[in-house]
Amino acid sequence: MANTDTSSRPHRVCFVCTHSLTLATLYKGLFPYLRSRGWEIDVIVGDREYRDFPVEHFGDLQPHIIPMRRLPSPVADLKGLAQFVAFFARHRYDVIHVSTPKASLLASIAVTLTFNGRVVFVYRRCVYELMSGLKREVYLSVDRLIARLSAVVVPISRQLQVFLRDAKVCASNKLLLIGSGSSNGLDTRRFRLTPENCAAGESLRHELGIPATAPVVLFVGRVCGEKGVDLLPPIFEQVRARYPDAHLVVAGPDDPRDRASAETERYFTQQRFVRRIGYVAKTEPYYALCTVFLFPSFFEGFGNVLLEAAGMERASVAFKVPGVEEAVADGVSGILVGKGDVEAAAAAVCGLLSDPERRRGFEQRARRRVESEFEQSRIWADIESMMLRLATA
Numbered sequence: 001m002a003n004t005d006t007s008s009r010p011h012r013v014c015f016v017c018t019h020s021l022t023l024a025t026l027y028k029g030l031f032p033y034l035r036s037r038g039w040e041i042d043v044i045v046g047d048r049e050y051r052d053f054p055v056e057h058f059g060d061l062q063p064h065i066i067p068m069r070r071l072p073s074p075v076a077d078l079k080g081l082a083q084f085v086a087f088f089a090r091h092r093y094d095v096i097h098v099s100t101p102k103a104s105l106l107a108s109i110a111v112t113l114t115f116n117g118r119v120v121f122v123y124r125r126c127v128y129e130l131m132s133g134l135k136r137e138v139y140l141s142v143d144r145l146i147a148r149l150s151a152v153v154v155p156i157s158r159q160l161q162v163f164l165r166d167a168k169v170c171a172s173n174k175l176l177l178i179g180s181g182s183s184n185g186l187d188t189r190r191f192r193l194t195p196e197n198c199a200a201g202e203s204l205r206h207e208l209g210i211p212a213t214a215p216v217v218l219f220v221g222r223v224c225g226e227k228g229v230d231l232l233p234p235i236f237e238q239v240r241a242r243y244p245d246a247h248l249v250v251a252g253p254d255d256p257r258d259r260a261s262a263e264t265e266r267y268f269t270q271q272r273f274v275r276r277i278g279y280v281a282k283t284e285p286y287y288a289l290c291t292v293f294l295f296p297s298f299f300e301g302f303g304n305v306l307l308e309a310a311g312m313e314r315a316s317v318a319f320k321v322p323g324v325e326e327a328v329a330d331g332v333s334g335i336l337v338g339k340g341d342v343e344a345a346a347a348a349v350c351g352l353l354s355d356p357e358r359r360r361g362f363e364q365r366a367r368r369r370v371e372s373e374f375e376q377s378r379i380w381a382d383i384e385s386m387m388l389r390l391a392t393a
Contacts, residue, residue, distance in 0.1 A: 010038050010039060010040045011038065011039050011040070011094045011095070011387070011388070011391045012039070012040045012041075012042075012092065012093045012094050012095075012117075013034070013039055013040070013041055013042075013093060013094065013095040013096070013097055013387060014041075014042045014043070014044065014091070014093045014095075014096045014097065014117075015027065015031075015041065015042070015043045015044070015097045015098075016043075016044045016045075016096065016097070016098045016099075016103045016104070016107040017044075017045055017046075017098070017099050017100045017103050018045070018046045018068050018070060018100040018101070018102045018103040019045065019046060019047060019049070019070070019100065020045045020046075020047050020048065020049050020050040020051070020063070021049065021050050021253065021279075022045075022099070022100055023043065023045050023050070023053070023063065024050045024052065024053060024281070025304075026099075026124075026183055026184055026304070027058070027184060028057040028058070028184065028187070029057055029184070029187055029376060029380070030184055030380060030383070031043075031058050031059050031061065032056075032057070032058070032059045033377075033380045033384075034380075034384060035059055037384055039384075039387075042064065042091065042093075043061060043063040043064065044063065044064045044065075044066055044084075044087070044103070044107070045063045045064075045065060045066075045103075046065070046066060046067055046068030046069075046080075046102070046103065047065070047067065047068075048065060050279075052281055054281070064087065066080055066083045066084060066087065066106075067079075067080060067083075068080050068102045068103060068106065069102065070101075070102055070257065071257075077102075077106065080102075080106050081106050081109060081110060084106050084107055084109075084110035085110045085113055085114060087110070088107075088110050088111055088113075088114040088116045089114045092116060092117070093116055093117040094117045094118070094387075094390065094391035095117050095118055095119075095120060095387045095390050095391055096108075096111050096116060096117050096118070096119050096120070097120045097122065097387070098119060098120065098121055098122065098146075098150075099121070099122035099123075099124055099183070100124065101127055101139075101142065101143075104121055104146045105142055105145070105146055107119075108121065108145075108146050108149040108150060109149065111149070112149050117390075117391075118151040118152075118390040118391075118393070119149060119150040119151055119152075120150065120151065120152050120153075120154060120386070120387065120390065121146050121147060121150035121152070121153045121154065122154045122156065122183055123143075123153055123154065123155045123156065123160055123164060123301070124156055124183060124301040124302070125160070125299070125300065125301030125323065126160065126163060126299075126301075126322075127139060128140065129299045129322075130226075130298075130299075140167065140169065143164075143169045143170075144168070144169050144170075147164070147169055147170035147171075147174065150174065151174070151390055152174055152176050152386060152390065153170045153174050153175055153176070154175075154176050154177070154178055154183075154386075155175065155177060156178075156181055156182055156183045156301050156302040157177075157181040157182075157301065157302045157322070157323055157326045158177060158181060158326060159322045159323065159325065159326065160301060160302075160322070160323075161175055161177050163322075176386060178379055178382045178383060178386070179373065179374070179378060179379050179382055180326070180373040180374060181302055181326050181327075181374075182302050182304060182307060182327075182374055182379065183302065183304075183379075184304075184376065184379060184380075185307075185374050185375060185376035185377075185378065185379030185380065186304075186307045186308065186310075186311050186370050186374045186375065186376055187311075187376045188311050188370060188371055188374075188375055188376065190284065190311075191284060191287070191307075191308050191311030191312050191370075192311060192312065192313075192367075193288065193312055193313045193367075197284045197285065197287075197288045197312070198288050200284065200285035200288060201284075201285045201286075201287075201288025201289040202288075202289075203285070204285040204286065204288075204289050205289050208247075208249070208275045208289075210247045210275070210289075211245060213245070214245045214246060214247050215243055215245070215246045215247070215291040215292070215353050216246070216247050216248075216249055216289055216290045216291050216292075217236060217239060217246060217247070217248050217249070217290065217291065217292050217293075217294050217349060218248075218249045218251070218286055218287065218289070218290035218292070218293050218294065218309075218314075219232060219248070219249070219250045219251065219252070219293075219294055219295060219296075220251045220252055220280070220283055220286060220287075220293075220295075220305045220308070220309075221252045221295065221297065221305055222252050222253060222254075222255045223250065223252050223253065223254050223255065223260055224254070224255035224257070224258040224259065224260060225258045225259070225260065225261075226258055226297065226298050226299065227295075227296070227297045227298075228295075228296030228297050228298055228319065228340075229250070229260045229264060229296075230260055230261050230263075230264045231296045231340070231342055231345070232248065232250065232264070232267075232294070232296065233263075233264055233267040234342045234346075235294065235296065235342050235345045235346045235349070236248045236274075236294075236346075238342070238343065238346035238347075238350075239346050239349050239350055239353070240273065242350050242353075242354075243350070243353055245273075246273065246353070247273050247274070247275065248271075248273065248274045248275070249274075249275045249277065249286065249289070249290065250268055250274065250275070250276050250277065251277040251278075251280045251283065251286055252277075252278070252279060252280070253278055253279040254278075283305075283308060284312065287308060287309055287312035287314050288312060290309075290314055291314075291352075291353060291359075292314070292315060292316075292317060292349050292352050292353060292359070293305075293306070293309035293314045293315065293316040293317070293334075294316075294317050294318075294345070294349060295309075295316060295317070295318040295324070296318065296319055296345060297318065297319065297321065297323075297324060298319065298321060298339060298340070299321050299322050299323060299324075300321070300322065300323025300324050300327070301323050302323050302326065302327055303318070303323055303324045303327035303328070304327070306318065306324065306327035306328050306334070307327055307370050307374055309366070310328075310333050310334075310366035310367060310369060310370045311366075311367065311370050313363040313364065313366060313367045314363060314366070315333070315334050315335070315352055315359055315362035315363055315366060316328050316333065316334035316335070316366070317334060317335050317336075317337070317345055317348040317349050317352070318334065318335075318336055318337075319336065319337060319338070319339045319340065319341070319345070320336040320337065320338060320339065321339050324336065329365075329369060332362075332365050332366075332369065333362060333365050333366035333369050334362060334366065335348040335351075335352070335362075
């Protein structure tokens with residue numbers, strides 16, 4: 001059996017997620033923290049696309065690769081399941097921490113078949129939010145299976161917690177919200193408006209050729225349809241009608257599964273007042289550079305970039321949708337408008353640009369909120385406490 005006497009050895013945990021980008025962006029700092037607490041850690045991802053895992057954020061990390069495809073693929077999925085079974089037959093853990101749909105499904109089944117440790121299922125987002133009919137029911141059934149095979153299900157927001165309960169995906173006694181939500185909290189020492197970050201922002205402004213007095217609207221995230229990037233051009237055109245010297249900076253990788261429209265891509269690449277940046281590992285200079293953070297996503301599990309902007313004392317404008325509503329306190333740390341409302345989003349951005357004193361109030365409240373509710377060290381302590389309960393049960 002997996003959980004024999006653990007008193008004479010370190011506790012062991014395996015983290016599993018589908019995409020290396022997820023690992024690179026959503027687990028920073030957690031592994032060094034857990035190792036400092038005596039945990040032995042292994043990591044499994046489904047690809048080698050991202051290999052930049054800085055030692056200061058991940059320690060000495062060499063992920064195991066078990067190929068996985070996000071979309072259903074019976075042959076590839078069965079092959080992946082066989083590899084997971086072989087892996088968990090060779091390696092024993094106290095806790096297996098899974099997230100993202102395909103990785104969670106394959107790993108939780110393999111753990112059960114090999115009588116390995118206890119599964120923690122981190123529920124990051126409802127991938128079938130915009131689906132209906134049979135397709136939605138299939139995805140619901142998959143989530144119910146993963147939840148059944150898990151010891152604990154951790155939704156990363158209160159809204160997801162309510163959804164999982166009301167949709168009968170998971171029994172209430174298995175659900176555990178860590179802190180006020182999010183999966184990894186915010187490193188408020190890294191994301192703060194230090195002189196170094198301000199200087200890096202000014203250097204970036206010069207590098208990008210943005211005039212010293214020009215207001216900057218920033219988007220950070222995957223450049224894809226569900227993130228609302230096709231609405232960035234019409235929103236920003238209305239902003240430029242009032243502020244002709246304003247610039248738009250779009251930072252993030254393209255998502256081949258849900259590409260932005262060709263018209264949007266042309267706008268990003270051809271307009272002289274737009275700067276299109278790819279994936280950015282160090283985002284602090286971009287937040288320091290910007291005047292307002294604009295995030296027109298249609299739905300989120302939890303909008304982590306909104307916490308980053310808040311930590312950097314930047315007010316956000318976003319849609320009032322699940323996941324975003326908890327990352328931004330409307331009227332406190334930013335402004336939320338109706339989903340897809342281009343005019344209201346543009347008006348909110350312009351309102352913040354036109355009133356620096358009001359904008360500064362949002363910025364200060366945003367910083368205080370992330371310090372009090374989302375400080376990373378508190379989230380990590382709660383994660384470890386949960387895992388210890390499972391490892392020693």
